[in-house]
Amino acid sequence: MNGLELRQTSGFVSVIGKPNAGKSTLLNTLSHSTLALVSRKANATRKRMNFIVPFCEEGLDSQIVFTDTPGISRIDVINDLNTESKLNMYMMNEAFGAIGDCDICLFVVAANANDIGFYKQFLERCKKPHVIVLNKIDRLSQNSLLACLKSYQDFQKHYLALIPLSAQSLQDRQRFNLLSTIARYLPNSPHLYDNSIASTTLMRDIFKEAIRESIFERMSDEIPYQSDVRILKVIEKIDIIHIIAEIITNRDSQKSMLIGKKGKTIKSLGTLARLKCECIAEKKVFLSLQVKTVRGWSNDSNMLVKMGYKDIG
Structure with missing residues (x-):
């Protein structure tokens, strides 16, 4: 020094x-x-x-x-x-x-x-x-x-x-x-966290954002803005992570577009999201992804809390 x-x-x-x-x-x-x-x-x-x-x-x-x-x-x-x-x-x-x-x-x-x-x-x-x-x-x-x-x-x-x-x-x-x-x-201070930690954000929230990012990349028009993701369960094992999630949409027509003909769109979207999650977790990921219609979800306090948005007024 x-x-x-x-x-x-x-x-x-x-x-x-x-x-x-x-x-x-x-x-x-x-x-x-x-x-x-x-x-x-x-x-x-x-x-x-x-x-x-x-x-x-x-x-x-x-x-x-x-x-x-x-x-x-x-x-x-x-x-x-x-x-x-x-x-x-x-x-x-x-x-x-x-x-x-x-x-x-x-x-x-x-x-x-x-x-x-x-x-x-x-x-x-x-x-x-x-x-x-x-x-x-x-x-x-x-x-x-x-x-x-x-x-x-x-x-x-x-x-x-x-x-x-x-x-x-x-x-x-x-x-x-x-x-x-x-x-x-910045103020004089010892480190607040271990430097090996990349983020203090919960891993389930990071997975949620990876799925949302896939929706933004794969879907057009209003769907990315009128949809969100709810992580139902994350089960982590030694060599694999199981993620069970659902995409919440505002209308049945949006649900149909997300699923696509013979399920091709949701399959493609799920593959992209899974690869993103694997890159983040640095291990194999099994992603189960469903689509659900909840009308008015963006103004529903209970639903927003379930999707991870705490302290909703």
Whole structure:
């Protein structure tokens, strides 16, 4: 260590931003995992998920606990929750609750100078120290990127750092610099968890997200948004995991589309989901997947709790 005293930091970093800003893609890259649900479709994330990322550099030993959160379309939406479904209320409470529970916010925004108004709203509500990540810079010309950077630099007294990058093609050096920036601003603290743990999220919830991700990849239109997954049972043996789950849909017509002609769609979807679960569990998985219609499930408190959405109002 060349005589340097080793500083140890640890803390929680909530990843906040609009739907489809690239939050989950960035987290998977930073954590070298595929645990976060990633989709080209917006509003895929519905509940918090934690990722434990150890980081070391000369003189610093840090453990960063990232929290993925549902996308926030409008910062002031919290004032209009009475008009939202109970699922949407839950999602917004998850996002805003994560801001209150963290040490630092990682504010992720698609690089666009016209989106500065959203950041202004964020500043009015969030008083937490925060780092801004300007994502998807590969989609901008050099002049557009400079204009975008300038629009945020006008607010530099409010944030800790402004970091432009592209999460889908993040280089090792960029990953190191972002983690280093965050780690240096975390409070002095021993590690909160064993570094061998990738996530504090329950494995059944991770399996649920893997199945939901498969629905987003295989199905189109409204089905990914009007369906969810309920894990009925997880039985883990030495060499195999048995997962019994059901996809909950809002209408019988959606159920028919998920099953497909002669069951081809649900079979294909189940195979994809099983492979994802095997990649996560690092062992063989047997997945039993059924489809069930529950009308109005997104506004049914009892059903939402059964699907893992706790503390529903």
